[in-house]
Amino acid sequence: MKKVEVITRPEVFKELRDNLFSIGIGGMTVTEAAGSGKQKGVEGLFRGTTFEIRVLPKLKIEMVIDDEKVEEVVEVIQRTCNTGSVGDGKIFIIPVEEAIRIRTGEHGKEAII
Amino acid sequence: MKKVEVITRPEVFKELRDNLFSIGIGGMTVTEAAGSGKQKGVEGLFRGTTFEIRVLPKLKIEMVIDDEKVEEVVEVIQRTCNTGSVGDGKIFIIPVEEAIRIRTGEHGKEAII
């Protein structure tokens, strides 16, 4: 299993959630976060090596999925969150060793369906 | 070492925290989150393949522990958070390569005791 972490614009969340559920994702967890990244826009080019640092409101969306779902999930995220402007965000893939559904005690794939 | 991530009902936090500290957990970090999952309740059964998507307030509780503690920690979480109703939540186990206590520079097991 893998955890897919998406850090992206809050505006896109509802569409992303719907698109992810429509390909069969079992659940997701969302946290409000503040993001800091290098913003190499007009100013950055003008000033050479300098850059501006901004802290912006972002959503962090986490979902644990089966390995064989990763490619499709990444495609859906890219398609949904890519506006072409800087700040569309990042996707990180992290290994997950076990998942357990607390109510039933189901493990692994069964826990995340 | 492993990171145990629990996503569960906010109401159960205090009891869970006490139960975890009583088995010797060294610390934990808690974040407010919103959860989206498939809710296959009365409506779901009635409507067949359809399901409702809800976003609900959840707590995400993270603790980094030694490998040999994982089984006991999972048992305590299941025992404490299992109400038998849908929405009791999930446990995810993620590998951790290193832990460092900032104040002392201690690494590994020493950092999480």
Place this chain on the structure above:
Amino acid sequence: MKKVEVITRPEVFKELRDNLFSIGIGGMTVTEAAGSGKQKGVEGLFRGTTFEIRVLPKLKIEMVIDDEKVEEVVEVIQRTCNTGSVGDGKIFIIPVEEAIRIRTGEHGKEAII
């Protein structure tokens, strides 16, 4: 790639962010969290095996970086966040299998520079 998770005092964030960007970190994500840890201070020593549990406001700062950057990043975090008092916090290192910049589709190192 690795994810470096720092849980530390909110007061230190601005200095930490500046110090991390000055060694070339590409970005970071910050979440408000509540921390619970064993506080083995004056009371703890006095009472022997007992300890106090406190929940304190903490920041969780996450950054995905290249493997070869980890040592330097950890040094900067320790130097910046170490006040010598209990509660300076923890650093956790977690493996990351893939990173993707949503805007461009870049993968791996290219996505986190």
